Amino acid sequence: MSPDPRLCLALDVPTAADAARWVARTRDTFGTFKIGLRLFCAEGPAVVRQVRAAGAARIFLDLKLHDIPNTVAGAIGSLAPLGVDDLTVHLSGGPDMLRAAVRAAEAGDIHLLGVSVLTSLDGPALAATGVERSVEELVVQRARLAAECGLGGLVCSPREAARLRATLGARLELITPGIRLVPGTEGDQKRATTPRRALADGADRLVIGRAVTAATDVDAALDALRDACGAQPTSAGAS
Numbered sequence: 001m002s003p004d005p006r007l008c009l010a011l012d013v014p015t016a017a018d019a020a021r022w023v024a025r026t027r028d029t030f031g032t033f034k035i036g037l038r039l040f041c042a043e044g045p046a047v048v049r050q051v052r053a054a055g056a057a058r059i060f061l062d063l064k065l066h067d068i069p070n071t072v073a074g075a076i077g078s079l080a081p082l083g084v085d086d087l088t089v090h091l092s093g094g095p096d097m098l099r100a101a102v103r104a105a106e107a108g109d110i111h112l113l114g115v116s117v118l119t120s121l122d123g124p125a126l127a128a129t130g131v132e133r134s135v136e137e138l139v140v141q142r143a144r145l146a147a148e149c150g151l152g153g154l155v156c157s158p159r160e161a162a163r164l165r166a167t168l169g170a171r172l173e174l175i176t177p178g179i180r181l182v183p184g185t186e187g188d189q190k191r192a193t194t195p196r197r198a199l200a201d202g203a204d205r206l207v208i209g210r211a212v213t214a215a216t217d218v219d220a221a222l223d224a225l226r227d228a229c230g231a232q233p234t235s236a237g238a239s
């Protein structure tokens with residue numbers, strides 16, 4: 001069974017050993033494995049090579065970088081030799097930071113993804129930071145900025161995928177977390193949706209965490225996920 005390039009497993013686990021076990025168990029299903037801040041801070045850069053050695057086809061390092069252009073470019077240059085495939089930066093870092101990040105990512109053969117607005121921020125929270133626009137307006141504005149600055153893709157809510165696809169066309173890869181297989185298991189994901197719906201709305205890759213890693217029957221969850229995604233297309237997924 002070959003992994004589906006549209007599916008990404010979020011390795012939100014405390015240790016590299018836990019991550020390696022999940023990769024070994026699910027590498028036939030997931031084309032990408034995402035290492036977040038928790039795992040990276042616990043284990044350091046070596047965790048990227050450990051996840052690769054466990055059999056990950058593609059590695060998404062979700063560090064959400066945000067600093068001055070020179071510092072972000074330097075960080076990306078330091079990450080490139082580890083074999084990172086996808087990396088996130090905050091679009092709120094502005095055009096100079098984003099262009100510097102794109103140049104460094106291109107030099108390091110990294111696919112750069114922008115985080116538009118954190119899903120934990122709502123209107124009042126944005127206003128408290130001095131941003132008076134609505135979340136929806138800000139997401140579209142920052143998505144346009146990502147395209148103008150040459151980023152490869154965007155992390156967005158699955159509920160925003162259809163609107164962004166309509167606004168941006170096929171210019172950016174859309175990657176959506178907030179995926180649930182069973183209605184009623186949203187937990188802290190306020191705007192979750194199903195894999196089928198997210199793909200139909202224009203998502204290219206789906207980030208899935210607890211729907212698999214916290215499932216009481218992991219094999220059943222993996223079967224349900226594959227079933228929901230239908231046959232694997234030959235051209236979709238990571239570019």
Ligand code: C5P
Nearest residue numbers: 010012119177178179207208209210211
């Ligand atoms: O367990 P769950 O499927 O909710 O995990 C979703 C993953 O996607 C987590 O690693 C989370 O940090 C990440 N994520 C998110 N919302 C965003 C960006 C990233 O849930 N806006």
